[in-house]
Amino acid sequence: MVALSATVVLVLACTVRPMPSDGEEATAGAAVAPPREEAPAAPVRARKRPLEVYVTGSDDGYLDACGCDTDGLLGGLPRRAKLISILSGGNKKALIVSNGGLVTGTTPIDQRKFTTFVFAMMQMGYAALALTDRELALGREKLTEMGIFLGDGGALLGTNLVDVAPTPLPLPSVPLVAQLIDGESVVVASAVATSRAARYRAADGGVELADPARALQAVLASHLDSEHVIVLAQMNDAEAVALAEAIPAIDWIVLRGGEHEEFPREVPVQVGTTLIVTTGHKGKFLGTLRFGTGGELNEHRSHPIVDTLDKDEDVVLVIDSMYRDWLFIDKPIxxxxxxxxxxxxxxxxxxxxxxxxxxxxxxxxxxxxxxxxxxxxxxxxxxxxxxxxxxxxxxxxxxxxxxxxxxxxxxxxxxxxxxxxxxxxxxxxxxxxxxxxxxxxxxxxxxxxxxxxxxxxxxxxxxxxxxxxxxxxxxxxxxxxxxxxxxxxxxxxxxxxxxxxxxxxxxxxxx
Ligand code: HEC
Ligand code: HEC
Ligand code: HEC
Ligand code: HEC
Incomplete structure (x- = not known):
């Protein structure tokens, strides 16, 4: 176990390089923190295990690695499941969240992939999925049907999404997900920059965006006791920095990263005690948000989902039965x-x-x-x-x-x-x-x-x-x-x- 995580970290060190972000989420004006020194060894006040939250996002329709090469391919849900189980020591109650963007379109294939993602995520124990415009574009019926499979019967996060639709089918979103981990409370919420209002309206005409900072303040006010706050956000760096400045209580802001930033950024942007991190795209990495103890800083790691990991057989079974058999039966090709x-x-x-x-x-x-x-x-x-x-x-x-x-x-x-x-x-x-x-x-x-x-x-x-x-x-x-x-x-x-x-x-x- 120890040996394996060491390998994983090593691989990360060789593969990850910060990439220029020429996408819409450019780093303009962002305060990029200098690389931090290695965090000191954990003080004696010990948790049973380090408090870690697992985060992914922007799967972009990649259910599994294609197997086109015998080495060097990254990603896929079956290996992600295996990695989570290794990193969490098999802890079934590990907190796992997704920043959305599971699929890239609305074709029958995308719809079916979405269903498959959700079932695989249920299998892995995901507690929350942020609703992005890509999820909204799949339609409320689909989201209502699928949302119940995540978390405790509903975990589609839409903290600052405002439902103004006259339709009888309400947006199946919740403002936050709160979870106790080893006695410490963690709150997960979402935030979408209002600059994206038109995009969200195009995906679902009945959705408007409230000011994200105000919406977050409102939900956090009812969870004043929460020790840890994670915000899954759809915004650019400058908007994330502004959000961190407005609400210093946020520990983590998780972004997907610019369009061409396939790999997560190595060094988080730091604003006060808030760390802004990215997930990268195509589901190639698993992020861990590790909460420091005492005066220790929080720490972010991106683990590449390398192809030396075994595949989790239950997740393979989900993909085969939900998706691959359907390809044969329905012939969407x-x-x-x-x-x-x-x-x-x-x-x-x-x-x-x-x-x-x-x-x-x-x-x-x-x-x-x-x-x-x-x-x-x-x-x-x-x-x-x-x-x-x-x-x-x-x-x-x-x-x-x-x-x-x-x-x-x-x-x-x-x-x-x-x-x-x-x-x-x-x-x-x-x-x-x-x-x-x-x-x-x-x-x-x-x-x-x-x-x-x-x-x-x-x-x-x-x-x-x-x-x-x-x-x-x-x-x-x-x-x-x-x-x-x-x-x-x-x-x-x-x-x-x-x-x-x-x-x-x-x-x-x-x-
Ligand atoms: C974007 C193009 C592309 C897609 C999509 C793609 N492949 Fe490939 N595949 C390749 C290329 C290129 C190679 C050769 C790779 C190399 O050797 O560098 C390859 C090689 C392979 C090999 C290895 C063959 C050998 O002789 O060892 C397998 C197996 C394979 N692909 C299966 C699949 C499967 C299954 C899928 C769908 C899940 C898939 N491929 C999707 C381009 C693709
Ligand atoms: C993998 C891509 C690929 C495939 C498949 C391929 N070719 Fe080519 N072919 C090329 C490239 C690239 C060149 C230019 C080679 C060079 O720079 O000398 C070329 C050159 C040629 C030439 C010479 C043209 C010239 O001006 O030099 C002929 C004729 C040709 N190919 C015929 C074929 C035939 C017939 C087949 C199928 C049996 C085939 N090729 C399959 C990529 C391909
Ligand atoms: C009757 C003879 C003949 C047949 C049959 C034929 N070719 Fe050609 N092909 C030629 C000649 C002659 C040229 C021009 C000279 C050259 O570039 O080699 C040519 C040129 C080409 C080139 C282009 C080379 C370039 O300049 O870029 C390709 C590619 C090619 N052929 C592929 C094919 C393929 C594929 C087939 C089968 C579908 C085919 N040829 C059938 C005679 C033929
Ligand atoms: C239409 C897609 C496609 C294009 C275009 C293409 N390839 Fe491939 N290539 C493949 C696939 C698929 C394979 C794997 C075949 C298999 O073994 O199943 C492959 C295999 C190969 C292999 C063997 C790899 C190995 O592991 O042994 C070489 C070499 C190769 N391609 C070179 C090229 C080159 C050079 C070009 C451009 C001139 C090219 N290919 C263009 C799809 C493509």
């Missing part, structure tokens, strides 16, 4: 086929051995031996039981999951691109990452080339040597799915420093 025109207006024809190989034998042979030619089989195999030594686990029904298929096929979502396995023409496979996934749709190139017109509909291929090809690759080889990607190495088939038997390099010479 059908909505995603053929939605956008293909680039250049040409049509995808698919990689047909007889066609392409006859004129580009080298390119074909290289491709056919590469992993790109097996990308579909990889998804199919997700329905087999995973090898016992593979800690990634399997994501069942992956071939029905748009969050997998989009990178493991050719032309997903585009007219004439991959449109479902039943519609796939056997002579022109668009499963796999085939030639046109990189080169763009070939149109009638093969036919024209046979007639002597060798022009390629999408212009010349961007070159590896100039680095221009990188833009092609990173649409799929992004940091979430291919954390070790480097263009020159991958092109030559060098993965994590090891030369693979197959490279994907092909080009002018000899084809």
């Amino acid at each position: 059908e909505e995603y086929y053929s939605r956008q025109p293909a680039p250049g207006g040409a049509a995808y024809v698919g990689a047909e051995e007889g066609g392409c190989a006859s004129c580009h034998p080298r390119a074909w042979a290289t491709w056919a031996a590469s992993k790109h030619a097996h990308a579909w089989q990889t998804l199919v195999d997700q329905d087999l039981p995973p090898p016992p030594d593979d800690k990634r686990g399997h994501q069942r029904h992956a071939i029905w999951d748009p969050d997998c298929v989009r990178c493991h096929v050719t032309g997903f979502g585009e007219v004439s691109g991959y449109a479902g396995i039943e519609r796939e023409r056997s002579e022109a496979p668009l499963v796999n990452v085939s030639c046109e996934a990189c080169h763009g749709p070939a149109g009638d190139h093969a036919e024209r080339a046979a007639g002597g017109d060798s022009r390629w509909p999408n212009g010349p291929a961007p070159k590896v040597a100039t680095g221009a090809a990188e833009a092609l690759c990173v649409r799929c080889h992004d940091p979430d799915n291919s954390p070790h990607f480097e263009l020159a190495a991958y092109w030559a088939g060098v993965i994590k420093g090891v030369q693979q038997p197959e490279s994907i390099a092909h080009g002018r010479e000899g084809d």
Whole structure:
């Protein structure tokens, strides 16, 4: 246990770097505290265990890590559950809260993911979920239906949300959640900056925002005995600093962090005794808010949810039964086929051995031996039981999951691109990452080339040597799915420093 948390902290130290926040939550005017010295060892007045609260936020629809790499992937609810249970020493009463932003849209997939998140969070014992505009956009019916599963029968926080809707369905929110932990009382509330009023109104026309400081003061007045106050906030740094100045009794203000701040900030902003921290995005980290004893300062840590953690089997079961089976039964993926025109207006024809190989034998042979030619089989195999030594686990029904298929096929979502396995023409496979996934749709190139017109509909291929090809690759080889990607190495088939038997390099010479 001790050894493991040490590893986790170590990993954090190497991975986390403060990122420039060019999102709307820019740090303008914020008083950034200098790094604090290590807190002194805890004085003797001992709690049974350190008083820690666990906090997440901005899951952005990421239920679980995809398993695209054997190492380096962060996040996922099953490993988060495991990490919480390790850090809390299996304490079933640990206080866990979420700053919202579970999903990013309102499609049937987002709705279903939200349900799945809530059930998984119930399984983990979450006590509160802050209502953000993203949650509100899912609709009151959904929130009313799901809210009862968190906390003690209702824990959707909306401290300064004012319900002005004429509708008979009230906003299912509570102003605060209070909990006793080992005899100490902790209050959790939420706050939304009034600068976001229009966004909230767009999500739910019946919601207005009261002044967050005044709303908080009002609810805290009825909890004067509470020793600890946590505010889950939707605001930028300057607004958070102003809130901390207005209400010094707040111990923690938790923000999600600017749009591009994927990782939580390493150093909290400090205003008096209030610490302002961020969760980061995509559910890659678990934050702990540790309350100091006596004169000791509070301390914030962000633990990366690393893939060396085991997955909590109960949470895997929730995701499989609530979400992955539904992907197979309802086939929401059908909505995603053929939605956008293909680039250049040409049509995808698919990689047909007889066609392409006859004129580009080298390119074909290289491709056919590469992993790109097996990308579909990889998804199919997700329905087999995973090898016992593979800690990634399997994501069942992956071939029905748009969050997998989009990178493991050719032309997903585009007219004439991959449109479902039943519609796939056997002579022109668009499963796999085939030639046109990189080169763009070939149109009638093969036919024209046979007639002597060798022009390629999408212009010349961007070159590896100039680095221009990188833009092609990173649409799929992004940091979430291919954390070790480097263009020159991958092109030559060098993965994590090891030369693979197959490279994907092909080009002018000899084809
Ligand atoms: C954004 C694009 C993208 C998405 C989405 C994606 N993958 Fe991948 N996947 C990749 C890439 C790129 C690789 C190769 C990574 C590497 O080796 O650097 C890969 C590799 C894999 C591998 C490893 C294959 C091997 O040969 O070892 C598995 C398994 C996998 N993906 C499964 C999935 C599943 C299941 C999903 C959905 C939950 C998914 N992928 C979603 C891009 C994606
Ligand atoms: C009848 C012969 C023939 C067939 C069949 C054919 N090509 Fe070509 N292709 C050519 C010729 C000739 C060129 C132009 C010369 C070159 O760049 O190699 C070309 C160019 C290309 C290029 C563009 C290279 C650049 O300049 O960027 C790609 C990519 C390509 N072909 C892919 C394919 C694919 C995929 C298929 C199968 C669907 C296919 N070709 C079928 C003859 C053919
Ligand atoms: C349409 C999505 C997509 C694009 C575009 C793409 N890849 Fe891939 N790539 C994948 C997937 C998916 C895999 C994993 C295949 C598998 O094993 O299932 C992969 C695997 C690989 C591998 C093998 C990795 C390993 O672990 O052995 C290499 C090398 C690679 N890609 C290089 C590239 C390069 C270089 C580019 C750009 C020129 C590129 N890829 C463009 C999706 C893509
Ligand atoms: C992973 C992305 C990817 C895939 C898949 C892919 N190519 Fe390429 N291809 C490239 C890149 C990048 C180049 C430019 C190489 C360079 O810089 O020399 C290229 C170059 C070429 C060229 C030479 C064009 C030139 O001007 O040098 C041909 C022809 C070609 N590819 C055909 C194919 C065929 C046929 C297939 C399928 C059997 C295929 N490619 C699959 C990325 C890809």
